[in-house]
Amino acid sequence: MKLTILGCYAATPRTITNPTSQVLEIKNRMFLIDCGEGTQVQLRKNKIKFSSINHIFISHLHGDHFYGLVGLISTFMLLNRQTDLHIHGPKGIKEIILLQLKYSNSYTSYNLYFHELSATESEIIFEDEKVIVKTIPLKHRIYTNGFLFQEKIGERKLNIDEVQKHNIETCYYQNIKNGKDITLDNGTIIPNAELTFDPPRPISYAFCSDTMYDETIIPIIQNADILYHETTFLETEADKAQKTMHSTAKEAAKIAQLASVKNLILGHYSTRYDNIELFKEEAQTIFKNIELADDGKSFEFD
Structure with missing residues (x-):
């Protein structure tokens, strides 16, 4: 399993940071998770083939998580894509994207399928012979899901x-x-x-961004190998986290601890902070196995 962080900062893009987007390679599948502004540029910088992406998962309809989507869809068309593309995201995403394509007269030459989500309980949204993907209902200012990616047990x-x-x-x-x-x-x-x-032990990856501290997700992500959890603020701004329905580094670590995950990756940092090492230092007071996401950084797990 390989995770490539294309962007992991909150709110607006900057010359030195990008909003949320990442690519997960699992069992020879490649999934794009969120698609903030500038995603296709980051895909090129990280030498990820556009044609290898057939499924895109959008957590919620705040701009820093999907404003890059229509541009990527249009680029696929300019590159003469023929393969089907599946978009999994909140109800309303189909209307938003098709309206932009309609008024720019940019309909795709490939099949574009939308799988809109509205359930408030965890559900399976993708499954094939090797991988299963479930939603992780999150608590944010608008309807939001995280995603749990699980390998299936392979052959002996x-x-x-x-x-x-x-x-x-x-x-x-x-x-x-x-x-x-x-x-x-x-x-x-x-x-x-x-x-x-025995076959190799299957690996699981849980993506949780954006959300306030919420222990109801623990049964869904229990014992996950890797948890990516948003940490927009430090504890010194806990009041802002509560008001905006985001999490602090310490809260992310507490979720990792309670869920008994093996590794925690922190991300979605507010750009008010100049040193992201502060997030790791705060979180490690509760949970030890911590990595910091950063734009262009990759993680490999086996």
Whole structure:
């Protein structure tokens, strides 16, 4: 699993920082999460192929999380994209985007599908044979979701020495990897556990931005391998966090601790702060395994 931060700062873009957008590579899938202004420029800077993005997840309809979307959709058209593009986001996103495309006479040459969200409970919004994506209902000033990305358990791994010892033909290999026992010609049953190793442990990634401190998300993100949690303010501005329905670094760390996640990534910093290391210092008073997001920074997990 690889996470590339395209932007992780709150509110307005600056020459040195970008609003929220990130790319998650998981099981050979590439998902774009949020699409703040300047996202397509950041995609180019980080050498991420536009054609590899088929699903975009938008957390909410504040501009710093989706104002780059219509530009990216239009660029896909200029690049002669033919592959379907799926947009998962709050109810209203379809109307906003189609209205811009209509009045700019910029309808796409590829199929554009909108999957609008309105549920207030966690729900599955994407699933294939390798990955499942669920919403994480968040508490913000408007309807907002985070997203939980989970790998599915993969195939078992062949113990090739044992397989060859029993002279098992290759045509049975897939059945073995699917977990089946093997019956030899003499009637002997070889248990699957002797022929295989356990598959790699599936990894999960939880994205939570924007939200105020909210313990109701804990059962959804429990034991996640990586949690990205917004930390717009430090505790010295806790009153502003409460008023704007954002979180402090200490609150993000408390959520990570209560949910027993393995790693916490902080982001969505207010641009009022010149030193983001202060967020890590504050959060580590509660939770130790902390990384700081920053524009252009990548994280790899296995």
